[in-house]
Amino acid sequence: MELLIVVVLHFLTSAGGLKLTNMTIPLVADTRSPMELHCRFDMENEELYAVKWYKDDHEFFRYMPHQQPHKQTFHVPGVHLLSDEWDCSFSHCRLVLSGLSRPHSSGAYRCEISTEAPTFRLASETRNVTVATLPESGPRIEGLQESYIEGETVTANCSSYPSDPAPILTWRINNVEASLFTRNNAASEPDQDGLTSRSALLVFQAERKHSQEGDTIELRCETALPGVPLPPRAAVRRISIKSVHQHQQTVNNQQLLWHNSSAYLPGTLPRLFAVIYFSLVIKWLH
Template identity: 30%
Template structure:
C-alpha cells in the first residue's frame, strides 16, 4: 500500500497505461492553465487609412503570473520597435521602409504597448504584428497580426448628374454617378428607394486612372443607372423615387461615401389630366378669339349699312339741287 495525503490508493489492478495517461493529462492541464495566463487580448490596427493621417497601433495583453520580457512590433516580418522593461534602454527603434514612428508617441507598460506612425506613404501598407514574450525560464511567446492599407481616401461624396424633372410613364431615366479620386478604387452601387438597383439597369463601371505626386495611383469610378419607366403602377399613381449612389472602399463603413437625389414620376393619368386641362384652356381661348372676330365683322356690317342708308336718303336732295 502507498499513502498519498489522507487517501489510500490501491495500486493493484491499475495498469501502467492508465497511470501514464493520468500523468500526461495532468501535465497537459497544467500547461493549458499556464498558457491561458499569457493572453494577447487586443490588437488594433487601422484596416485602411489616408496617407495624410497618423496610424495608431494598439496592443494590449495579460501576463498573469508571468513577468513581461519584451513587446515587439513588426511590419512584414521586420522588427521596427521593441519595448524591453528588464533591459535598458527600454525602448528601441529599427529602420524599416515605410515605417516612421512619431516622436514621443510610444507608450508601453505591463499591460499595453502603443505606437503611432507618421509620414505614411505607398510603402506603409502591409502586415503589422505585435509579439509579447514572458521572462525566463519559459520565455512564452504570443502574437497577433493585422493588415493595414495606406491610400488616398475620397474627400467628397459621389457626384450625381443627369436627373430631369419630372418624368412620366414611358420615359427613360438615365443618371450618372461619379466618385472622387481615391486609392484604392471605389466600388459604386445604385439604390432605388433603399433597394439595390437591378443589375440589368446598370451600365458597366468605368475607371479613370491618374498618378499622384506621392506615388499613389488614383482612380475615379463612374456608373450609370438606366431605367425605362414602364411599371404599370405609374399609370395611375405618381411617385417620388429616391436614387442613392454609394461609394465603397473595401467594404469599410468608416470610409463609405454616399449621395442622394429624388426623381418625380408623374402618373400617366395625372399627365393626361393636365393635358386635357391645357387643351380646354386653349379651346376656350380659341372660342373667345372667334367670338371677338364675329363681333368685329358684325360691327363692320352694321356701320356699312348705316352709312348706306344715310347716303341713300341724302342723294335725291343733292341731285335736285344740282339740276335746279
C-alpha cells in the same frame, strides 16, 4: 525529439500567467492620417522581458524595460514611427505610425509579449491592416429632374471623389443593379497625388413598371474601393413617373385655373374703380 520540442513550446506559450488582453489596430487606415497601434497585456506577477512589434514577420520596434536604451527601432519598408509618439510600460505599448503608403504599409501587424526567465512565455496577436487613400465624401448624383413623363429618357451622372485604389461605381434602380443602362463608366487619369476618380452615366426610358408605390423610382449610386474591406458609400435620389394621361390632366387643370382667374377680372375691375371713385368724391366734399 521534434515532437518533444513542439510539446514544450506549446506548454510555454499556452500555460497560464501572461495574457494579451487587447490589441487595438484599424482594419483600414487612411494615408492622410497617422495610424495608432495599441497592445494591452496582463503579466499576472511575471516579469516583462520585451514587447516587440512586427509587420509581415519583420520586427520594427522593441521595448525592453530592463535594458538601456529601453527602445529600439528597425527599418521596415512602409513603417515610419513617430519618434515621440510611443508609450510602453509593464501593461501596455502604444505606437503611432505616419507617412503611410498603400503598397508598403498594408500588411499583417503583430504585437508579441515575452516574459523573463525561467518561464520565457510568449503571447502575441496579429491583425491585418489595409492602407488606402479614402474618398473625402460619398458619390454625387447630378442631372436629374424631380419627375418624368412615361416614355421620356432619364439621364443622370454619378461621380466619385478621388481615391487610391480607383473606385468602382454601381448604379441601381429600385435596388436592382442597372449595368445594362450604365454608360461611360470610366476612371480619370491619376492626379499629382496618384488619386483617381470615376464617373458613370445612367440612361434609361421612364416606364411605370420601374416605379414603386406612388409612382416613385429610387435611383442609387454606390461607390466601393476594390480590396478595401469597407461597406460601399451611396447617394440616393427618388423621381416620380407620370403617365401621359396624368400629365395631360395636370395641364388641363392648370389651363382651367388660369381661365377661371382671367374670367374673374372683368367683373372685379369695375367694382374696384367704383370704390376708388366714391372715396375721392367723399374726400372732396369734406
